[in-house]
Amino acid sequence: MANAFTSILHNLINRLTPFKAWIGDLKDPKTFKADAIAGLTVALVLVPQSMAYAQLAGLPAYVGLYASFLPVIFAAVFGSSMQLATGPVAIVSLMTAAALEPLAISSPDGYLAYAAALAFMVGIFQASLGFLRLGILVDFLSHPVVVGFTNAAAIIIASSQLSKIFGLESVKGEHHYVTVFNLFQDIPQTHFTTLLMGVFSIFLLVYMKKVAPKLPNVLITVVICTLLSFFLGYESRGGAVIGLVPSGLPGFKIPDVEFGQMVDLVVSAAVIGLLGFVEAISVAKAIASETRQRLSANQELVGQGLSNIVASMFQAYPVSGSFSRSAVNFAANAKTGLSSIVTGVLVAVTLLYLTPLLYHLPQATLAAVIMVAVFYLIKIEPVVHAWKVHRHDGFVAVAVFMTTLFFAPHLEKGIMAGVLLSLGLFLYRTMSPRFVEVGRHDDGSLRSAELFELKTSDTVSIFRYDGDLYFANAGYLEGKVLNSIAQKPNLKVMVLDFESVDLIDSTGEETLARIVERLEVAGIELYIARAKRTMLDAFTRSGLMEKIGEDRFFRERTLAAKFAKEKFGDEIDIEPIITVQHITR
Template sequence: MPFFGWIGELRDGKILKADILAGVTVALVLVPQSMAYAQLAGLPAYYGLYASFLPPMIAAFFGSSRQLATGPVAVVSLMTAAALEPIAAANPEGFLIYAVLLALFVGVFQISLGLLRLGVLVDLLSHPVVVGFTNAGAIIIATSQLSKLFGVTAESAPHHYEKVYNVLVAAMQNTHMMTLAFAVVAIGIMVGLKKYMPKIPNVLAAVVVTTVGAWLLGFETEMGGKVVGSIPAGLPPISLPSGIDWDIATQLMATAVIISLIGFMEAISIAKAMAARTRQKLDANQELIGQGLSNITSGLFSGYPVSGSFSRSAVNIDNGAVTGFSSVVTGLVVGLTLLFLTPLLYHLPQATLASVIILAVINLIKIEPIIHAWKAEKQDAIVAVVTMLLTLYMAPHLEIGILVGLVLSIALFIVRSMRPRVAVLSRYHDGTMRDISVHPLPTSDHIQLLRFDGSLYFANAGYFEDKVLELVASKPNLRYIIIDGEGINQIDSTGEEVLRHLAERLKSNNIEFLVARMKKQFMDTIRSTHLLEEIGVDHFFSRIQFALNYAWDGLGDDYDRTQCPLRRQVD
């Protein structure tokens, strides 16, 4: 019960006042945003309000982040739309039930991960995959609103890019100019206020101005424009979905898993950023439980899948929110809107909601992380680009892009781990051991020092053996091979077996196999398999220098160690 940690702080009047102000401010952004995102999900606008009433409160009570603002978000709404589109085409009357069911599936899966302490599974979605998918998702979301922006209807198509083309063709032929005008006004208000008067809630201002303008001008009745229309007054009743076709429901489960992971990754990324700023303790598994309960609550009260919002969380913390009570205030304001203010939203133009979505997701399109990934590791940049392009091409089947990106990132990681860096070391002038491929240093004909920069397991054990044998072949007078084990974090049964055979083969060629600077995990394995005794306890050393001393002593008095390239130079 994380809320027990902050509920007592509300006795402080300053904290209570700050939370109320932040909660009201977030609600002013959330009300129009949630309606816009619901329509992005292919649902009636009021479903967004239902998903913004109780879920933010539940997430605040049971999540570990105090400032995370939960509710409808763009990417999850887009994925919901992709999941529901085929159902809506086959069953236009009953597909709303499956939106509710999807929220329940997402919630159950997230709670299961949290209770089983499996939040670490989210780490399988690498940063490049998320960056590529987020960029593609933002582009898809923005372009999906073009028809509402221009006030046109276009023929549907199997792929999103084909539908966008149809919309652009229709816009060139039959743009509804007043719809476009309202969109331009809304965008102008939001951009202008954000730049010149940032303290004024720009989204709310755009909604108020365009709604009043649409009412005064008869935008719907006289001009044929599209508005939100009637919104049922009152709070959503608690109910369970009925009349479910379980063949269809099972098809939603795979999408629910992906939405759960993507939604939670977005939420936990935001929560971590805010925790670093406020120095609060964050528990990923507890946050999974909070997000799961909020999704179940959304499903029980006629909502759809929710997650943590970056923009609203930023508004929350920037307005001084200290505890989760700010999200409780946000939910209460949304509840008051449902009870008393829905008639005022009747004349809100659809073009305004489209403008809200477009401006909200433009900031999600970021090329800099891909460029940065290219500088850090080119393969990661390739994963990001492939994920982005494939998601764009396969839309509305968004899960394909994520799954391919996930498989590609894991495959590339395995390939990299199969061929870790193997460095031949020699003594540098400052006394340290350096890679001779980087620093052209002389090496000994009798003693070779080798460093393996990776865990020794089935996929790279053969590679390790090949490299050692290549070194042996290049040094016919070799007597000692010293393995610097500092980089070997783990060793599996295959790696242990290779070490055993390698030591035996070297011994048969009168070459001794020495290991220095081993880690505990390495030593635990070779002790339990008795390889330590077979190679010889005296062949393992805590420092490289001790291994060198052993080798020099073994070479005898005839060997002039003062001329050995591995000797430490003394000024």
């Protein structure tokens, strides 16, 4: 009992002190300087991006700054990646808006509280997975699911900003595609001053990224468009601007939300927690492969979870690791988590002293920032690649893409459909593993007789079974065995090659026992070759080993054939199994 408690305490201490791995490196002035510069570089990108993503989430722009202060610092201190840049991201912001929209209709005054409560639930979910070492659960979101969802989400995000580019207030529909249709109907009422500002912002963002990719194109665009807005009287001409941004740091505040409303957010919180972490761990792994730094998925879950909990306590909303800002952080030569701490401090300075400068920032510019950022999330090549590898994967990616687009803003339905479809197709594939008779190939190996047109024996057959043996496919194996003996009326010995079987459950064991009985009735002996130790142990415990006979288990398939020859003599022919054949084609 004492040892268990000590182990739990040791694990807890390690989970809460990962910064010990890098804090000693800060004694080196070069490391400190590199992190300070990297932190400044990321902050220049984060400040305008965070405001844009907050508005994507249906929140005031300053909430994005709140989410870029303490959450960024906590994620760096308690995470395992030294370059992962946490904060507001596009997909999590969109999913936040989708989760909160129904509650906003019934109680618009509590929208900020709902956003904070959602961050709290996401944080608890992620931190719990991390402390319990259940990071493996994110693997249920397969790559095709993530790819399909990301492409659809990018299109939804970009199209959701069109109203701000055109300066329109279109009627929202039950589904996102209805909202977009309503927008296109309202295009004749476009506010052309807003449209010009939006198009100019997109041009600047794309042009700057092309001609000067190392410069902070987002910050430069925001500064230029804010100055134009101020000097040209953009607001007086009907253009929408950010307006007054409250000065000062966010205060500690527990979200004031009823328990019943939090229950309504449980599914959304779990989906956001999983998908947000998939985004974070993906970029963290990519960077770790370059830096060769140790990365722990469970520790990263703790870091992301604690950052979301802190976000909820300081009037922010769910955050995650960012692809773009992490890449900037890495490219700026960040060495430790100090870079993110510097970023958070600079955001705090912005909140304290620089918010008046943001008043004239056009809404259309923020919309352009979002649209250009998510444009790079649209990738068709991974979908095509998934289709080439396995058509089931390609089908899942396309299905998730279409489902997400159709059900938006209910994005969780696309994810849930993808997970269920992936599991269903996996189960379908494992229900019918390969079951082939093998013969001796020209190269000396035993290969599929049908595929390579190899001669087989009418009296001794070796069948290779490629898969696990469990409840979903036990009946399949039984059917294959019975069909095979029906085609060989003179069969005396059947050898089952179980080298590929890693798992057998009680249903599989019972089915195998039934196969033995049916073969005995037909006058056929069953031999088992190359079974793994775990399988043999299961047979010993169940008594099936004794029922079949220990002498009928073999390390090699040819040993089984030779044993049968010694027993049956001239009654059987094992030449096609032993002798090398020449391929007929």
